[in-house]
Amino acid sequence: MPYKWTSPPQDTPQTMVLWPHNSLPARGMASFVLATFTMITIPVLGLLGSPILWGMLPFTLAAVWGMYWALQRNHKSRQINEELVLDDTMAHLRRTNPNGDVQEWDCDRYWTQVTKYDSEGPVPHYVTLRGKGREVEIGAFLSEEERIALFDDLQRALRR
Structure with missing residues (x-):
């Protein structure tokens, strides 16, 4: 309790x-962000060497950063x-x-x-x-x- x-x-x-x-400790948050980054990167690997990669990369990184930012903000608001x-x-x-x-x-x-x-x-x-x-x-x-x-x-x- x-x-x-x-x-x-x-x-x-x-x-x-x-x-x-606080159901998600700092270590769990880091693991979740890393797992999400890995899961998002897998489909992008097929685009290596293609100019489409450079079009997809900013959105992929923005999605991971947005999730990290939201989790950090939630953690700080629970203090x-x-x-x-x-x-x-x-x-x-x-x-x-x-x-x-x-x-x-x-x-x-x-x-x-x-x-x-x-x-x-x-x-x-x-x-x-x-x-x-x-x-x-x-x-x-x-x-x-x-x-x-x-x-x-x-x-x-x-x-x-």
Whole structure:
């Protein structure tokens, strides 16, 4: 699951780290790009020595570069990290966005409310934390099942 408690439940402060699921690691991406380049090159080999090769080559390279660029952009946009720290009195959420911006929210733990919007949010089972006059999302990048489990975990953790 792409979130975990980094400290035991009985300890304070409790810390939860959330991150998006990355199904294609860097090594897998390199293998995929190399395999695609190889598969595209096989039909072009028959054109060696022909002037048509020079007409096909830019499009072949553009296709491989476009795929590499799209995979790199996807990888960079998944560099989100959220950290929730629950100590005896405060709840503190820190979100690091892909561009490096940091957003922070804190509230008295007693007044912190966890809310799950089953269908009203931007994604199904949208989970938010509310307190101190603000409502902030947490784990919007998780899958539906993971957001449901996150909601249950947060409710248990805040009840302690």
